[in-house]
Structure formats: structure tokens, C-alpha cells
Amino acid sequence: MSDVDTYRAKARAWLQSMAPIYGRDARRGLSEVEDLALARRYQRAKFDAGYAGINWPTAVGGQGLSHLEKVTFDTEEMSFGMPSVYFGISLGMPVPILIRFCEDKAWMRERVIAALKGEEIWCQLFSEPAGGSDLAGLRTRAEQDGNGWKLNGQKVWTSWAQYSDYGVIVARTDPTVPKHKGLTYFWVDMRAPGVTVRPIKLAGGDSHVNEVFFDDVKLTDAQRMSPVGGGFAVAMATLMIERYVATDSAGFGPPLDLFVDLARTCSLYGRPALEDARIRSTIARNYAMRAGLESITTRAMKMMQAGMEPGAEGSLNKLVAVRSRQKLSEMAIDLQGNLGLHFDPHAFVKEDWTASWINAPTGRIAGGADEMLLNTIAEKILGLPQDYRPDKGVPFNQIPA
Amino acid sequence: MSILYDDGQQAIATESRRVLDARMDKDRLLKLLEQQGAWDDIFWKTAVEQGWTALALPEAYGGLGLGLVELGLVAQACGAATAGAPFLTVGDGAAQAVLAAGGDDLKASLLPALASGEKLATVAFAEGNAPLPSLPEARFANGVLTGGKPGVVAGLRADVALVWANHAGQPALVLADLTAAKRTAIDSFDNSRLYADLGFDQVPATLLVDGAPALSLAQTILARMAVVTAHEQTGGAEALLFIARDYANTRKAFGQPIGGFQSVKHRIAELYGLVELARANCIHAAASDGSPDFLKAAAAARLSATEAYDTTARDTVQIHGGIGVTWEAGLHLHMRRARSLAIEQGNMFFWEDLLVSELTGVAA
Numbered sequence: 001m002s003d004v005d006t007y008r009a010k011a012r013a014w015l016q017s018m019a020p021i022y023g024r025d026a027r028r029g030l031s032e033v034e035d036l037a038l039a040r041r042y043q044r045a046k047f048d049a050g051y052a053g054i055n056w057p058t059a060v061g062g063q064g065l066s067h068l069e070k071v072t073f074d075t076e077e078m079s080f081g082m083p084s085v086y087f088g089i090s091l092g093m094p095v096p097i098l099i100r101f102c103e104d105k106a107w108m109r110e111r112v113i114a115a116l117k118g119e120e121i122w123c124q125l126f127s128e129p130a131g132g133s134d135l136a137g138l139r140t141r142a143e144q145d146g147n148g149w150k151l152n153g154q155k156v157w158t159s160w161a162q163y164s165d166y167g168v169i170v171a172r173t174d175p176t177v178p179k180h181k182g183l184t185y186f187w188v189d190m191r192a193p194g195v196t197v198r199p200i201k202l203a204g205g206d207s208h209v210n211e212v213f214f215d216d217v218k219l220t221d222a223q224r225m226s227p228v229g230g231g232f233a234v235a236m237a238t239l240m241i242e243r244y245v246a247t248d249s250a251g252f253g254p255p256l257d258l259f260v261d262l263a264r265t266c267s268l269y270g271r272p273a274l275e276d277a278r279i280r281s282t283i284a285r286n287y288a289m290r291a292g293l294e295s296i297t298t299r300a301m302k303m304m305q306a307g308m309e310p311g312a313e314g315s316l317n318k319l320v321a322v323r324s325r326q327k328l329s330e331m332a333i334d335l336q337g338n339l340g341l342h343f344d345p346h347a348f349v350k351e352d353w354t355a356s357w358i359n360a361p362t363g364r365i366a367g368g369a370d371e372m373l374l375n376t377i378a379e380k381i382l383g384l385p386q387d388y389r390p391d392k393g394v395p396f397n398q399i400p401a
Numbered sequence: 402m403s404i405l406y407d408d409g410q411q412a413i414a415t416e417s418r419r420v421l422d423a424r425m426d427k428d429r430l431l432k433l434l435e436q437q438g439a440w441d442d443i444f445w446k447t448a449v450e451q452g453w454t455a456l457a458l459p460e461a462y463g464g465l466g467l468g469l470v471e472l473g474l475v476a477q478a479c480g481a482a483t484a485g486a487p488f489l490t491v492g493d494g495a496a497q498a499v500l501a502a503g504g505d506d507l508k509a510s511l512l513p514a515l516a517s518g519e520k521l522a523t524v525a526f527a528e529g530n531a532p533l534p535s536l537p538e539a540r541f542a543n544g545v546l547t548g549g550k551p552g553v554v555a556g557l558r559a560d561v562a563l564v565w566a567n568h569a570g571q572p573a574l575v576l577a578d579l580t581a582a583k584r585t586a587i588d589s590f591d592n593s594r595l596y597a598d599l600g601f602d603q604v605p606a607t608l609l610v611d612g613a614p615a616l617s618l619a620q621t622i623l624a625r626m627a628v629v630t631a632h633e634q635t636g637g638a639e640a641l642l643f644i645a646r647d648y649a650n651t652r653k654a655f656g657q658p659i660g661g662f663q664s665v666k667h668r669i670a671e672l673y674g675l676v677e678l679a680r681a682n683c684i685h686a687a688a689s690d691g692s693p694d695f696l697k698a699a700a701a702a703r704l705s706a707t708e709a710y711d712t713t714a715r716d717t718v719q720i721h722g723g724i725g726v727t728w729e730a731g732l733h734l735h736m737r738r739a740r741s742l743a744i745e746q747g748n749m750f751f752w753e754d755l756l757v758s759e760l761t762g763v764a765a
């Protein structure tokens with residue numbers, strides 16, 4: 001067995017031993033508050049067992065291993081339905097950025113370890129009503145205020161802000177220069193006076209995202225994590241930090257086996273549904289697509305193992321997997337006819353077709369909309385021209401609203 | 402299992418592409434479309450000279466002892482060049498069947514001749530629209546074959562054919578001597594494939610295997626050829642992707658390259674996705690040769706590569722606009738090849754159903 005196989009086996013054994021306490025079945029029927037409390041205990045267990053901060057430096061409480069071990073653990077963890085979702089953003093982007101860009105190292109170390117133990121949660125305050133895909137179009141402003149800064153504006157779609165202790169934020173500090181150049185990056189205390197968090201109820205019924213309002217929120221200059229006007233580069237670094245994340249060829253929805261199991265129990269015109277050509281074609285096409293993504297992922301892992309940079313084709317995962325999960329979920333509901341009208345808003349997305357279907361649009365928008373992913377493939381991989389951008393080079397305050 | 406190509410495999414990919422880039426010529430291929438019974442001899446001589454006919458045969462029979470991964474890489478280069486002779490894939494398919502089920506004398510007499518390109522072999526399984534009928538109508542008895550096979554690739558020229566036949570009520574694989582067969586050329590949209598309807602009137606043939614083992618071997622051979630063809634399709638699809646990209650970067654309309662319009666650039670980005678999925682499935686399938694999952698892997702490669710080639714052909718012509726549909730531009734070489742390869746080695750209905758049968762245990 002290679003080192004990574006040994007690591008995988010050990011991780012799986014540990015996850016199996018934890019699953020009865022923290023896994024999908026243990027979480028059934030819990031309220032979100034109860035689930036979060038369980039999640040914090042699980043995160044602490046990961047920290048104690050050496051599965052938190054796997055690829056982070058040991059000096060900040062990490063394990064000092066590589067991306068490969070991190071992705072290996074995350075991939076194994078995915079199938080157990082563990083409550084890791086509350087820490088996904090926190091440990092995925094803001095905290096690694098803190099490690100890299102926070103100047104007060106002692107304070108940083110304290111925060112990082114608290115986050116790794118699940119005691120503190122960080123959110124990422126990027127998107128705004130006026131700019132999601134167009135991040136640099138944001139309007140929240142930070143103005144100099146004595147030795148510090150004063151923050152005003154609104155963020156939106158902020159995951160887990162309602163449970164967050166801290167956040168990282170990009171704000172406009174100079175509206176008189178082109179939009180990318182007038183931004184500065186800060187961290188912010190989510191309990192500070194003037195911060196208001198309002199959960200947004202999503203189509204599926206849950207509220208993991210929020211609106212966050214800043215009303216004369218005071219920041220010290222020590223909270224600044226980029227040069228003044230240099231925030232966009234740090235924001236890009238934030239988005240690049242987790243380039244190699246655990247992927248799921250099921251698009252974070254149910255596995256194809258579950259569709260086959262469903263089809264096995266259904267009939268069409270008195271014949272087994274599995275004999276129906278439409279069902280067979282769907283299974284075959286989804287299998288081929290998922291097998292392709294899995295082969296891409298396997299090769300990416302092998303490249304990392306060999307110390308090489310994984311190929312650009314890894315960027316296809318989310319685009320291809322989530323939208324086909326959306327269609328497959330529709331078909332699974334269709335297959336059940338009138339029996340498919342039932343809906344349990346608390347069902348798990350990875351084991352329930354209706355939950356998978358109603359939450360699929362979020363997956364196609366969050367973290368890069370399909371259209372943005374296609375632009376990235378076209379421009380960065382294939383070398384096609386950038387879109388026409390009338391706001392390019394224009395001072396922000398002269399761009400027509 | 403999926404792999405990273407090793408240095409030797411990468412060298413084969415680079416070298417075969419380089420040789421074909423230097424020797425292939427669009428105008429030569431265009432002429433072949435309007436002729437029956439002709440193939441691109443320059444390509445074929447190159448293939449023989451480069452040892453591609455010997456690639457996947459054991460050294461004991463004059464081969465190079467390499468495997469499906471290497472053969473796939475050569476096929477990918479041939480696909481990119483819309484290579485003008487159909488003998489590689491089916492030649493290997495027939496040779497592998499002889500290797501698996503032939504007697505020592507047959508192996509010793511036939512395989513070195515196939516490896517050296519001196520003899521040409523093809524595969525004739527399909528009847529009607531069924532790529533592998535459960536009980537074929539072509540009959541084998543007393544050392545001779547009767548009946549026929551429609552639309553056999555390389556059928557106009559091959560010396561021997563691996564034939565799927567009925568032997569006393571059992572399916573069987575037999576090797577037929579085509580010098581005694583009646584060959585009727587088909588007017589096809591892809592004439593350099595040398596398609597022919599084969600008629601067998603007491604044609605001498607050798608029984609390789611019959612009954613259940615024959616079905617199993619026939620499926621494996623068909624899957625193997627499907628994997629080689631999937632590489633060829635992926636090579637063609639990738640070539641089209643780059644043609645589309647380059648055209649979109651240079652052709653201007655409304656004051657900018659047409660690749661700046663999202664309707665065009667997104668279409669090309671989608672093609673990239675199809676090509677990469679096909680490539681990934683091809684690598685996985687070639688590396689799964691001999692594993693219990695080989696049929697599934699082959700089916701996945703076949704389905705995604707066919708989709709990739711058909712779609713890139715369709716969309717690349719569309720992105721070119723009027724120039725794309727001209728004879729001279731030659732995009733129709735790929736369009737034609739995408740369809741001919743989609744039919745050779747079994748249509749989509751067959752592969753979808755075979756895959757689902759393997760996955761679920763339920764037949765169509």
C-alpha cells in the first residue's frame with residue numbers, strides 16, 4: 001500500500017468509529033442548534049485525533065501534511081454524513097487567509113486553534129446585492145476614521161454568518177479609482193456594535209445564508225489584512241486557496257446507486273422500470289459522466305502524489321456534476337409519479353431526491369455560477385477573449401449604476 | 402483504475418501525432434470521399450512503418466508486446482488526423498481473438514503477417530442494426546460459412562474476418578478466409594472506411610470458440626475495439642475543439658473576435674468538458690484491460706467519446722458559419738468520421754443497454 005492508501009485506511013477506520021456518534025443517523029431529527037452543538041464536538045474530536053488542519057503548519061495547530069492527505073480525508077468523510085458543513089467556509093478560506101495575511105501572529109494563532117477546535121467560526125463577507133459574480137463591483141465602504149476605519153454597507157449570501165464569531169471582508173476604500181483598485185481587505189468582529197445579521201430563508205426551507213449589515217462599524221487599522229487598495233489580490237488569494245478540494249461526482253447529491261435502487265422498486269406499464277429504455281439511457285449516461293469525473297479526480301490525486309500540478313480539467317467537476325444531479329433528481333421524482341409529491345425539508349440532500357432537487361440550484365450558483373465557470377474555462381484554459389466589459393478602467397464612481 | 406501516462410507512453414503519443422501531422426493531407430482525404438474501394442495508402446504505409454500494426458501483439462509473433470493504452474494513444478493521433486484507412490482497430494480485434502482462442506498453427510501463420518501489415522484482418526459481428534445479435538444468421542458448419550454480414554468495415558480489402566456465426570444453434574467466433582467471399586461495396590458517406598456487404602457461399606472458415614465462452618470473448622473483443630475507437634473519437638473531438646477555438650479567436654464580427662460572445666465561447670467551453678470526460682474515460686478503460694470492470698469502463702468510454710465527437714463536429718461547423726459547410730474547408734471529414742465511428746463497434750443503444758445490464762443485472 002502506498003502512503004496515501006495507508007492514510008486513507010486509517011482515516012476511514014477512525015471515521016467509522018465516529019459515525020455512530022456524529023454520522024447521518026445520529027443527526028436525524030436534530031434541530032439546527034442541536035446539530036451545531038454536535039458539530040462542535042465532532043470538530044473537537046477531529047482536532048484531538050489529528051484530522052483538523054491536516055495540511056496546515058504545525059505551528060498553528062495543523063498537522064503539517066499535504067493537500068493529498070487533506071483531500072483524501074475529506075473524500076472519505078463525505079460518505080458518512082458528518083456535521084462538518086458549519087466549518088466548511090471557516091476552515092476553507094477565511095482562516096487560511098488569516099494565517100497568511102494577519103500581522104499579529106500571537107492573536108492569529110489563538111484564533112486558528114479555536115477555529116480548528118470548532119470553538120469559533122469565521123465567515124467570508126464577499127458577495128453583495130450589487131455584486132456576486134462581479135466581486136469587484138462591491139459597494140460596502142470603509143472610510144478612514146481617526147487611526148482606524150469605519151465600515152458601512154451590506155453583504156449578502158454570507159454562509160453561517162449567524163453563528164460566526166469573526167469574518168473576513170472586502171470593502172471599498174477609494175471610489176475614485178477603477179473598481180479592482182479601490183478595495184481593501186479586513187477582518188471584522190461579528191459581535192461588534194453596528195453588525196446586524198439576518199438569515200435568509202432559501203427555497204428548500206433552510207437558512208444557512210444571511211444578509212449582513214454594517215452600520216458605522218469601527219475597525220482598527222490592525223484589522224486590515226492587505227495594503228490599502230490591495231484588497232482584490234487578497235480576495236483572489238482567498239478564492240484560490242482551496243484549489244484542490246474534495247470533489248463528488250454525484251454533485252453533492254445522491255449516488256447513482258440510489259437511483260438504480262429506486263428504479264428497481266418502480267414499474268412502468270406493468271414492466272420493471274429498469275427495463276425501460278429512458279431509465280436505462282439515463283443510468284448509462286450518468287454513469288459515463290460520473291466515471292469520467294472520477295477518473296479526472298483519480299488522475300489529479302496521482303499527479304499531486306507525484307508532486308505535479310493537477311490538470312485544468314479538474315475545474316469541470318462542479319459544473320458537470322451539479323447540473324446533472326439536478327436533472328437526475330427531477331427524473332427520480334418523475335419516476336415516482338404522484339407518490340413523488342412528498343417533501344421532507346429536513347431530509348439529507350445526499351440521500352433524498354426531492355431534497356437534492358430543491359437545493360440543486362444553490363449548488364449551480366454558489367461558489368461560481370455555471371456561467372462564470374464556463375467563462376473561466378473559455379478564457380483561462382482555452383485562451384478565448386474576455387467578455388466585453390464597459391466598466392474596465394473606469395473610476396468606480398463614474399460607472400453608471 | 403486510472404493512470405498517468407509514463408514516459409514511453411507519452412513518447413508514443415507525441416511521435417505518432419508528429420508523424421501524422423507531417424504526412425497527412427486534407428485534400429488527399431477529400432478525394433477519397435468520392436471514390437469507392439480506395440484508402441489512404443500513405444497513411445497505411447506510415448502505420449506499418451511505425452509498427453502500429455504490431456503494437457499490441459506479443460513479441461513471439463512479431464509484435465511489440467505493448468497494450469491497449471499504447472494502442473489507444475496511436476488511435477487518438479489517427480482520430481485527430483481523420484486517418485484514411487480502417488485497418489488498425491479491427492486488425493487488432495481479430496488478432497486478439499486468434500491470440501485468445503486460436504490454435505498454435507493459426508497463431509503462428511496469421512499473427513506475424515498481421516503484425517507486419519502483410520495481411521489485413523477485420524471483424525464482422527453485426528447483423529441488421531444489432532451489433533452483436535444473440536444468435537446470428539450467418540451459419541458455420543463443416544468448416545464453411547454461409548450467409549452474410551452487412552456494412553463490414555475494411556470489408557472490401559481485408560484478407561480474413563473474425564465472424565460472429567451460428568454453429569449448430571450456438572453462437573460462435575470463426576475466422577473466415579475472405580478471398581472466397583463475395584464483397585459488395587457500399588456507397589457510403591465515409592468511403593475510405595472500405596465498407597462492404599459480405600456474402601458467404603461456402604466460404605472456408607476456422608472455428609475459434611463457441612457457446613457461452615464465445616459470447617464472453619466476442620463481448621471482450623468488441624469492448625476492446627470500442628476502447629480503441631473511443632480514443633480515435635476523442636482525438637477527432639479534441640482536434641475539432643482546437644479548430645473551433647482558433648477560428649473563434651480570429652474570425653471577427655461586430656468589431657470583435659466571435660469567441661468574445663458568450664454564445665460562442667460557452668459552446669466551446671462545453672466542448673472542452675465533453676472532450677475531457679471522454680479522455681478521462683478512455684484512459685480509465687485502457688488501463689482497465691483485463692479487469693472485471695472492463696466492459697463497464699469500455700461502455701463509459703464509448704458513450705462519452707461518441708457524444709464528444711458528434712457534438713464537437715456539430716458545433717464546430719456551426720461556429721464556422723457558412724465556411725464550415727463547404728467541401729473545401731473539410732470539416733465534413735470529421736462530421737462523417739464522427740458518424741461512421743459511432744456505428745462501427747456498436748451503436749449507442751447497444752452500449753447503453755450493455756452498461757446498464759452490467760450495472761444492474763437487468764437486461765433490456
